[in-house]
Amino acid sequence: MKHLSEIKQTVRLLNKVGLHARPAAMFVQTANTFKSEIMVEKQGKEVDAKSILGILSLAVECNDEVTIKANGEDAENAIRKLVDLVNSKFGEE
C-alpha cells in the first residue's frame, strides 16, 4: 500500500573515499531491514536504496549531497537510521 507521505532528508557524505563498495553495502544492508520503499537521489538521478548496484551507480564522492526518500510504515525510522549511518562516515575517516 502506498502511503501518502514521503519523508526525505538531504545529507552530505563526509567519508574521504566516498560511497565505495563497503559503505555502499552497509547502507544497502541497513535499507533492506526496513519495509518502506527507499530511494536515494543525487543530482536528479534516483536509485533503489536497497540495491548495491543502484547505490554504486550514483558514484557518490566525499562532500556530495544526496537525498534519501522513504515511503511506508517505517519510513521515519529508516530515514533516521540511514542519515545516522552517513553521518557516522561508515566508521571510516
Place this chain on the structure above:
Amino acid sequence: MIGIIIAAHGEMSKGLIETSKLIVGHAENMATVDLLEGEGPESLRDKLKKAVESLDAGEGVIVLLDLYGGTPSNVSTLLVRELNIEVVSGVNLPMLLEIIVKRASKNLKELRQVALYAGREGIKSINEIVEKIESEIKEGP
C-alpha cells in the same frame, strides 16, 4: 532464509565468497559445490543434492553457476524438478552481493529475477561510459 550455493569449476566459488565477505560481511546459509579436476557428473550431482538438502530450510535454495552448459549446469538441470531450487548461470560478484542483501525480503522466484538483473547490470563498458560523458561535455547544455 533462502540458501545460496555457488556451483562452479575449480576454486572460483571460494574466491567469490571470500570477496563477498570483504564487502557485505559473513553471510549465513551459503555453501560452495566445486567440480574438481577429474571429477565426474555423478559425484557432483551427489554433492549438489546434499548441499541443497542441508541448506533448504523450507524457502528453497538459489544455485549460482559459473558456466551455462558446463557440468555443474548439466547436473543442476537434472535436479530442478526434484529439489526446490532456482538455478542461474553466469555468476558474478554483483549478482552474488545483490542476492545476499536482498534474500531476506524476497521469495525464491523473486530472487531469481534479482540474480538475472544484477548479473546483467553489473556488466558495463567503462570506455563507453567515459565516451558518453565526454560527448555530453562537448555538446554542452
